[in-house]
Amino acid sequence: MGKNHRYAQLLLVCFLLFGFWHQNVQAQAVGLSDSEQLARALFEELIEINTTDAHGNTTEAAEAMAARLIAAGFSKEDVRVLGPHPRKGNLVARLRGTGSRQPLLLLAHLDVVEALREDWSFDPFVFLEQDGYYYGRGTSDDKAMAAIWVANLIRLKREGYEPNRDIVVALTADEEGGDYNGIDWLLQNHRALVDAAYALNEGGGGQVKEGKHLLNEVQLSEKVYLSFRLEVTNPGGHSSLPVKDNAIYHLAEGLARLARFDFPVTLNDGTRVFFERMAEIEVGEVAADMKAVTQVPPDPAAVSRLATSAYYNALMRTTCVATMLDAGHAENALPQAAAAVVNCRMLPGSSPEEVRQTLVDVVSDEKVAITAMGAPTPSPPSPLNPEIMQPIERITEELWPGVPVVPTMVTGATDGLYLRNAGIPTYGVSGLFEDIDDNRAHGRDERLGVKAFFEGQEFLYRLVRALSSD
Numbered sequence: 001m002g003k004n005h006r007y008a009q010l011l012l013v014c015f016l017l018f019g020f021w022h023q024n025v026q027a028q029a030v031g032l033s034d035s036e037q038l039a040r041a042l043f044e045e046l047i048e049i050n051t052t053d054a055h056g057n058t059t060e061a062a063e064a065m066a067a068r069l070i071a072a073g074f075s076k077e078d079v080r081v082l083g084p085h086p087r088k089g090n091l092v093a094r095l096r097g098t099g100s101r102q103p104l105l106l107l108a109h110l111d112v113v114e115a116l117r118e119d120w121s122f123d124p125f126v127f128l129e130q131d132g133y134y135y136g137r138g139t140s141d142d143k144a145m146a147a148i149w150v151a152n153l154i155r156l157k158r159e160g161y162e163p164n165r166d167i168v169v170a171l172t173a174d175e176e177g178g179d180y181n182g183i184d185w186l187l188q189n190h191r192a193l194v195d196a197a198y199a200l201n202e203g204g205g206g207q208v209k210e211g212k213h214l215l216n217e218v219q220l221s222e223k224v225y226l227s228f229r230l231e232v233t234n235p236g237g238h239s240s241l242p243v244k245d246n247a248i249y250h251l252a253e254g255l256a257r258l259a260r261f262d263f264p265v266t267l268n269d270g271t272r273v274f275f276e277r278m279a280e281i282e283v284g285e286v287a288a289d290m291k292a293v294t295q296v297p298p299d300p301a302a303v304s305r306l307a308t309s310a311y312y313n314a315l316m317r318t319t320c321v322a323t324m325l326d327a328g329h330a331e332n333a334l335p336q337a338a339a340a341v342v343n344c345r346m347l348p349g350s351s352p353e354e355v356r357q358t359l360v361d362v363v364s365d366e367k368v369a370i371t372a373m374g375a376p377t378p379s380p381p382s383p384l385n386p387e388i389m390q391p392i393e394r395i396t397e398e399l400w401p402g403v404p405v406v407p408t409m410v411t412g413a414t415d416g417l418y419l420r421n422a423g424i425p426t427y428g429v430s431g432l433f434e435d436i437d438d439n440r441a442h443g444r445d446e447r448l449g450v451k452a453f454f455e456g457q458e459f460l461y462r463l464v465r466a467l468s469s470d
């Protein structure tokens with residue numbers, strides 16, 4: 001017993017020494033600065049707190065970051081954890097400025113998409129550094145930004161920096177889904193805490209292809225989601241006595257006309273500059289076509305060639321596509337009803353009634369009733385404001401010479417929707433470069449390059465300083 005006990009003690013000492021040595025080697029080997037070490041530590045802490053909707057807890061993550069801020073000298077009054085549900089807390093932290101300008105809001109979401117151990121090569125909720133990457137659920141979406149916002153806020157505080165505006169960091173719940181979207185709740189219940197002249201958020205980022213830095217994206221707008229129900233009703237009858245007036249045929253022919261239809265090309269400020277800048281990166285016919293679609297009116301041949309890319313097509317126009325069908329009630333009966341769901345992604349600024357009227361015209365069958373399913377949440381595009389775009393371009397040039405800044409519109413949606421809708425222009429920008437052919441956000445073995453993480457941290461540090469000093 002005694003002998004065993006001594007062995008156990010010796011083992012414990014060795015273990016502790018090894019742990020101490022191992023930690024030091026990890027920190028020193030890569031030669032990290034104090035603020036880089038801090039960002040890495042916060043990143044690790046966040047990855048290892050499960051924040052999925054089903055099993056996780058964003059309050060725990062918000063409180064962990066709050067503790068770091070308090071330890072760094074922020075007052076309790078400037079570091080708040082709050083939310084509508086015990087598991088769905090949000091962090092709002094404030095570095096006070098002189099107040100000569102309206103606050104700047106830095107947003108990231110704490111929640112992550114579900115990740116199952118058996119789907120991954122390793123535990124998704126254990127932070128792992130391997131082969132130049134950080135692995136774990138949330139490394140790419142969106143805990144790198146969350147860790148960077150907090151680490152940089154602490155760095156600015158330590159440096160005694162006095163911004164000309166309050167810098168507000170909000171780390172929120174339920175961006176990926178769930179019933180308690182954090183930024184929506186904060187805007188509705190604590191508007192003063194998060195109110196800002198504008199916000200920086202996820203949704204942008206750098207693109208790498210075959211090891212080469214291609215471009216740094218700034219996301220300015222999002223398409224608007226709205227589904228329509230197409231419905232035909234008919235008295236029906238026995239299928240042994242068919243008539244030409246058939247609910248399924250009416251619906252199918254209407255849908256076939258929709259399949260052949262394309263909404264007109266309409267570029268906004270952001271998408272016009274997107275195609276202009278991409279024309280400089282692309283080569284050959286694609287480059288020429290991108291130039292041609294920015295002309296007024298756009299060249300139809302160029303439009304149809306570019307539209308073979310689903311992504312470019314979605315950037316150029318509103319899209320509506322049939323996604324669900326439901327018709328008939330018995331094998332031996334003429335259908336009394338036939339219905340379809342058509343899901344539209346409208347260009348920001350287009351009117352739901354106009355889109356509905358276009359569907360009516362295209363389907364061109366008065367037997368097909370077309371109604372909107374619910375009301376869309378509008379998302380006005382954020383302006384290409386030079387106060388923001390110029391520093392982004394300058395700092396991009398400092399860190400990655402020759403890499404262009406390209407404004408984009410996302411065809412899906414982020415939390416920027418709630419902010420833009422509340423009148424706070426929102427810019428998706430991160431300076432976090434990822435390989436466009438290896439996107440693992442929401443997928444297995446999610447990761448972010450180690451170098452990319454620290455470059456993004458430096459980019460966002462310089463950008464926040466530039467946006468908060470005269």
Ligand SMILES: [Zn+2]
Binds near residue numbers: 141142175202
């Ligand atoms: Zn995200």
